[in-house]
Amino acid sequence: MDDWQKVIAFHGHACCILAIGYRAAKLALSLIRETSDEGEQPVALVETVDCSTDAVQVLTGCTFGGRRLKVKETGKYAFTLGYPSTAGAVRVVLKPGVLSRSGEAFLKLMEKVANGEAGVEEKEQFYNQQEYLMQYILNAPAEEIFDTQKVKLSPVPAGFKFQFTCCDNCREEFLSAYAYRVYGKVLCPTCAGML
Numbered sequence: 001m002d003d004w005q006k007v008i009a010f011h012g013h014a015c016c017i018l019a020i021g022y023r024a025a026k027l028a029l030s031l032i033r034e035t036s037d038e039g040e041q042p043v044a045l046v047e048t049v050d051c052s053t054d055a056v057q058v059l060t061g062c063t064f065g066g067r068r069l070k071v072k073e074t075g076k077y078a079f080t081l082g083y084p085s086t087a088g089a090v091r092v093v094l095k096p097g098v099l100s101r102s103g104e105a106f107l108k109l110m111e112k113v114a115n116g117e118a119g120v121e122e123k124e125q126f127y128n129q130q131e132y133l134m135q136y137i138l139n140a141p142a143e144e145i146f147d148t149q150k151v152k153l154s155p156v157p158a159g160f161k162f163q164f165t166c167c168d169n170c171r172e173e174f175l176s177a178y179a180y181r182v183y184g185k186v187l188c189p190t191c192a193g194m195l
Ligand SMILES: [Zn+2]
Pocket: 011, 013, 014, 015, 017, 018, 051
């Protein structure tokens, strides 16, 4: 199974947005070192959470569970990969117009399919049309679809601390690092109104 097939198997279907994540991750991986001098593993920062995120997780090994996948939702197809240390990081950003190059009508159709509002015929029409854009994203020269820049990644929060606190309001136990003190009570983030 090649990498694209692996990504499809993980995600469940092939789509244009998955292809963007795939190309972005491949490009970023080719631009950073495999490990830093300190032997760190890379960290990824994504700016949308959707199909593309699955491709990034499969190719880079940076996952939510492994705590090496961070999210800053800006609505941009921008992916940062690298090391918080001196080894540096690269940010890969989709160029304007790439996703809309098949026209407004196609984007509307994609919206309908993504939101589960498309009928059988519309779905078929979509899958026929998306093939062209997906192949373009998969095969175009990287510099035609992405801009790249060197950036600094902020340090990953320190490791787990297994110290627990009980919330004075809901009585549920939680990691102490997440505690809020409000008017003499110790509260979980939910009860403190932070979430
Ligand atoms: Zn998808």
